Amino acid sequence: MLDLPLDPEGVKGFMPPEEGMELYRAVELAPPGLPCLEIGSYCGKSTIYLGTACQRSGRVLFAVDHHAGSEEHQPGEGYHDPELATADGQGVDTFGAFRATVKAAGLEDTVVPVVAPSALAARAWATPLGVLFIDGGHSREAAQADYAGWVPKLASGGLLLIHDIFPNPADGGRPPYELWCQAQDSRKFEVLGLFHTLGMLRKR
Numbered sequence: 001m002l003d004l005p006l007d008p009e010g011v012k013g014f015m016p017p018e019e020g021m022e023l024y025r026a027v028e029l030a031p032p033g034l035p036c037l038e039i040g041s042y043c044g045k046s047t048i049y050l051g052t053a054c055q056r057s058g059r060v061l062f063a064v065d066h067h068a069g070s071e072e073h074q075p076g077e078g079y080h081d082p083e084l085a086t087a088d089g090q091g092v093d094t095f096g097a098f099r100a101t102v103k104a105a106g107l108e109d110t111v112v113p114v115v116a117p118s119a120l121a122a123r124a125w126a127t128p129l130g131v132l133f134i135d136g137g138h139s140r141e142a143a144q145a146d147y148a149g150w151v152p153k154l155a156s157g158g159l160l161l162i163h164d165i166f167p168n169p170a171d172g173g174r175p176p177y178e179l180w181c182q183a184q185d186s187r188k189f190e191v192l193g194l195f196h197t198l199g200m201l202r203k204r
């Protein structure tokens, strides 16, 4: 069992403990010193795993999310949480919950929130990354934009993590699985494993 400063199970989100442990392990496997970056922080559940591993190894974690929620989080959609609705009830704002999680976990000295659309942040990004975790928008357009914008920022030897991979279409949406296949087809990665729905690859 991982010793974490805050129990992720008490935080809203979509990261089961067995996959969270692999996030933590991925940081340990990454080239030393390089920063890590997650796309899709929501309320900070995955951030606890990645951020704690980064803190313990002296790294910085950039947490990219516009905090306006994905399609499925919007009012009237299947994963909408009324506690995260904006005051006018028309949208979603997860930034307050995210900040509270980072503070409660003691990760303010390690986690840098980047509150922006991921494609916008990618346009100006120049620092090589040790870990890239993709868990942002799950539409084909959003997933492809994350891959195109961020995978080139991964350092040689860096780890690419893709969440919500469902090889069987009956189990879930296709875009993350398509990224998983795309990364393998590119021959630029060595597969380290598929842990439940979390794919882990190392850039050659």
Ligand SMILES: C[S@@+](CC[C@H](N)C(=O)[O-])C[C@H]1O[C@@H](n2cnc3c(N)ncnc32)[C@H](O)[C@@H]1O
Pocket: 012, 013, 014, 015, 039, 040, 041, 042, 043, 044, 045, 046, 047, 064, 065, 066, 067, 068, 069, 070, 094, 116, 117, 118, 119, 135, 136, 137, 138, 142
């Ligand atoms: C599935 S949730 C992330 C779950 C989180 N990793 C966890 O452990 O609970 C997806 C997140 O991606 C964010 N998101 C979706 N599309 C985005 C985009 N284009 N740019 C930035 N963030 C985006 C949403 O706001 C949402 O918080």
